[in-house]
Amino acid sequence: MEYVIELKNVDKEFKVLNRHEGLKGSFQDLFSRDYKIIKAVNDVSMNIKPGEIVGYLGPNGAGKSTTIKMMTGVLQPTRGEILVNGRIPYKNRTANAQNIGVVFGQRSQLWWSLPLIESFKLLKDIYGISDKDYKDMLTLYESLVDIKELYSKPVRQMSLGQRTLSDILAAFLHNPPIVFLDEPTIGLDVSMKAKIRNLIKALNKEKNTTVILTTHDMGDVDALCERIVIIDKGTMLYDNDIEHLRSFFGAYRTLLIKTKKHPEELSEDEKNAELTAVETIVKEDFTDKDFTFATTDEGWCSILIDESQVRLMKVLNHIQEKMKVYDVRLEEISTESVIRKIYEDAENLKKAN
Amino acid sequence: MKRLGFYISIYRKIIIQDIKSKMSYRSDFIISMIGMILTDVSELLAFYIMFLNFPSVCGWSYHEMLFLYGFSLVALTPLQCLFDNNWHLRHYVYDGEFIKYCFRPINVFFYYISEDFDTKGLGQFFVGMGTIVYAWYKLDLPVTFVNIAALIVALFAASLFMVAIMNIAAASCFFLTNSGYIMVTMNKFRDYAKYPVTIFPIFFRIIFTFIIPIAFIAYFPSLVILRPAEIPFLTWFSPVYGIIFFYISYRIWMWGASKYSGTGS
């Protein structure tokens, strides 16, 4: 079998009731046929090979989780075909579940009040893991992360980071060929994110596990994924490796400027005000050119410039004439900017049609 | 579908671990247990005071009523201890978090229900057992093998009814957007289970027998022990009826769960 996951022209529609207000309304709803259709996933196809780490990206509401739910057998696609480990997931939910690991959202799937090691032991029974495989896996875990000190800790007493870590370990415990991670690093601090990324990378290497990971954190993508699939409003925009993507946008460079002495101390609103000021200045002189503006975590203003349209130095000179610039940095286009660019292009394409 | 032995073994392990972890919060554990016992005992006291004024209610003596009360407490113990997680179901469903129960290679109903063991119910069990034994002794009922076996079968059947009612009430959240009141209303009905169904007007008697069958929780089964001479025909079917009713409630629950996620199994 060449592919572990195959999706062919997959659609998912949700029928949503147009609800009525009040008690009388809820009675009406019982018999109502007043539905509207939401197309959450629209004609998605992809093939995934064993051992790949695929970043499944898209803004909120793009349809990422819905796709994962279909691959895990929890949702049935409206149209199209899905094969996971050669099986149709929704027709064999339990058989499919035996051969995948899932971490979904921020809520733990472990037993809330039990010490971690007891959850692991229950999973050992549920998945029928042999004593030897179980022991070997724990030995591997202990060599990768400081998990031993968490064994006796009930999940309810863990920090979000510890819980995520535990959930990921639990998902790999029965050594499934595929692990799905839905936004695994959301809400974590920088060092915990790094730890989780290293762990995922190491487990993928060690066990050749296929990992499908949804995220909108570009750090995850840069650290983990050789291949990314981008989806927006249910439609696939891109499926290729990251290098290809970068070269595709080779003419783009990012200009970063510091407009205040200590921009990291600004509030979100003040940061946005700075960005708007810069945006106004740039746009008044280069009216017909395309730019993408953003603020970095440290409060710098970032401007994505297509150098085939206008030279970066020209833009910088113009800004410096109009406002005080404390510091300047140039960057090759970041993955984040590339992806934002792809969304925008898709938007423009739609508008043009 | 995995074998029964597999589920029993897992269930045993989960419950043991859960009780262990709850006992480790010792003061919480003891206080909630005492709270439950006090609630039951204060109700018993109300019974006692009521019967100071009336020698009997609708032909039921104090000790017979006591028996019925104890019986209902014990019959409700499985609901309280083993199926308490049903109370949280609608929160999981409305938050979209219920999905996390769909990712394991085991039955979703089992996985969800087995997650929580409510230790408070144990206090209720002991108060109920004490009350039954006391009433049994006072009523001078014979202690025969047949009687004891009948009691156990009757308790088993009775508990199935209450669990089934609450399963269905909980599952309503899969179909309705504001289902909280259904659970609360159904839960109130269990208070009526403590009284002989004959004290209610005929209209409610029919409802409690056929629609929301709380008469099967304590009244019909108790008759087998208390008044074997005047058992209504229906009583003999109550264990079978209980199992069927429980199965129906399970199917409804699973149907709701698959409607929620959009898939069967």
Ligand SMILES: Nc1ncnc2c1ncn2[C@@H]1O[C@H](COP(=O)(O)OP(=O)(O)O)[C@@H](O)[C@H]1O
């Ligand atoms: N069960 C559902 N019923 C109705 N609409 C849904 C359901 N699940 C998801 N959606 C809708 O489908 C779209 C995609 O959602 P989702 O897959 O969760 O996006 P993402 O994970 O990319 O943020 C959203 O517009 C969402 O509102």
Ligand SMILES: [Mg+2]
């Ligand atoms: Mg999502």
